[in-house]
Amino acid sequence: MDRFQSMQVFVTVADTEGFASAARKLYMSPPAVTRTISALEDHLGVMLFHRTTRQVKLTDAGLRYLEDCRRILADLVEAEESVAGAHRVPRGKLSVTASSRFGHLHIAPLLFDFLERYPEMSVQTLFVDRVVDLIDEGLDVAVRIGELPDSSLTAIRVGSVRRVICAAPDYLDMRGVPQTPQDIQGHDIVQFSSLASKAEWRFKGVEGEIIVPFSTRFTVNTPDVAIAAAVAGRGLTMVLSYMIVPELMSGKLRIVLADYENPPLPVHVVYQEGRKAAAKVRAFVDFAVERLRTLAYLNSALD
Known part of the structure; x- marks a missing residue:
């Protein structure tokens, strides 16, 4: 039994949740896939999948084995790329999330x-508003905003972003520009719930944090709607x-209460393996870090 091929078949069946779908992806016949999994289970002495007529699901043993297989296969690819010179010539598919x-x-x-x-x-992106686990989801590089937890990942800081309060110039001309945090209570508020789950905004004051509650008729869960x-x-x-670089540059929005903003949030480029990363990862990280560090809006220079 070819152990590495068996692992590849096993991982593909797990990913596609089916023997027939795995066979199509691997250009194998369904019986060949079934025989490979059965032989692997006999070799390991455990069942890797629960099989029904409608679905194929991993057993607990299968879930544990899947993690090990991903790591072993990744190490094999890394070793082959290293020998072939992939650490010197960037090539292949890169996956990036933000x-x-x-x-x-x-x-x-x-x-x-x-x-x-x-x-x-070639590049594949996953742009989603959640923290993506690079290892579990098999991704190469992430751009993350906010404080990072301790982990085995390598992180390079490229700048920071601010939590800003903004409004349209016409609105500010009509309703007045707030001069202190308390002034927001006399204004209409569009609440972006990802930044403020409660109907209150927090500010930095001379003597500490200032918390100002407000009432709102419009609460949204996406920045696009809040900005619009x-x-x-x-x-x-x-x-x-x-989030509002285009609107600030075009004059559609203005930032207010900048003197009361809380400390900025760091922005990092995050990836696995550090110096051992493949050429494609290191090439993109170097490229992204250089480019992002030149941007004014990542260095708190945006007003």
Whole structure:
């Protein structure tokens, strides 16, 4: 039995949740896939899958074995790439994750230039508003905003972003520019729930934190809606500074109460393996770090 091939078949069945689908992906016949899994289970002395006529699910033993197989197969690919010189020539598929709006506005343009520089590379993105586990989801690089937990991942800081309050100039002309945090209570508020789950905003004061409650008729869970509402003159909203770069540059929004902002949030490029990372990862990390560090909005220079 070819142990590595068996592992590849096992991982593919687990990923596709089916023998027939795995067979199509591997260009094998379904009976061959079934025989490979059965032989692997006989060799290990455990059942790796619960099989029914409708679905194939991993057993507890299968779940544990899957993690080990991913690691072993990744090590094998790494060893082969190293021998073949992949640590010197960037090539292959790279997977990158970031939050949705940051990815759309700021990482996608960077990736276009990266692909132009490295024609043997391809890129797959996962832009979602959740923390993605690079190891569990098999991704190469993440751009993360906020304090990082301790982990085995390598993180390079590229700047920071601010939590800012903004509004449309026409709205501010009509309702007045708030001069102190307490002034927001006399304004319409568009609450972006990801930054403020309660109807209150927190500010930095001379003597410590200032918490100002407010009432709102409009609470949203995406920055796009909060920003669109602010541009339409519906009131003040709190977002992260990188989210409104186009609107600030075009004059559609203005930042207020900048003197009362809380400390900025760090932005890091995060990846696995450190110096042992494959050439494709190191090439992108170097490219992204250099580019992101030149951007004013990641260095608190955006007003």
